[in-house]
Amino acid sequence: MEQKKIGKFIAKRRKDLHFTQANLAKKLGITDRAVSKWENGKSIPDASLMLDLCQLLEINVNELLTGEQIVMKDYKKIAEQNLIELRNQKEKADRRLLTTVKILATLSCISAVVLILMGTLLTKISQFLGIMVVILGTILIFVTAIYAVMIEHDAGYYECPNCKMRYIPTRKAVLLASHYGTTRKMECPYCGKKGYHKKVFTK
Ligand SMILES: [Zn+2]
Known part of the structure; x- marks a missing residue:
């Protein structure tokens, strides 16, 4: 294009x-x-x-x-090319987005851990200040986790290992699922089986 x-x-x-x-x-x-x-x-x-x-x-x-x-004779061929290209662009953007979020989430978690450690040390000087900093660090971890999961949900699809169907789950299902990396334990909307569903970028 x-x-x-x-x-x-x-x-x-x-x-x-x-x-x-x-x-x-x-x-x-x-x-x-x-x-x-x-x-x-x-x-x-x-x-x-x-x-x-x-x-x-x-x-x-x-x-x-x-x-x-x-002109009508080239129509079908060109239409297909355009669809493929639109899909490739979306896929590329999704991959980029997820990589960016992973980096930001890692940085944010490191900052949160530093905040919590600092807060713990600070309690020796001022208990109030120390506790506030610990709370701030904890909130940062939660906000980052929720934000990262929402972005992960929006980029691409999940694949059921049982029936191989690819689908977009609800945000709640993604948020509550246990996971390693972007592979999440969820229930397949097609075959109903629970399993570890892998993140994929194409339908
Ligand atoms: Zn399935």
């Missing part, structure tokens, strides 16, 4: 239909800065806006993603 080509195509269709950037932005409920960023190839339209944008520009989503009007 070429952002620059998509941007030029959006600009061309917009001008063909005699819209200004501001007109188009207003119809979509976004800023004209966002439209300008698309047209300059700095970003591509959010998936949630694509259908409305295509309707306004009188094109279809595959034409938008390809950056040109498609």
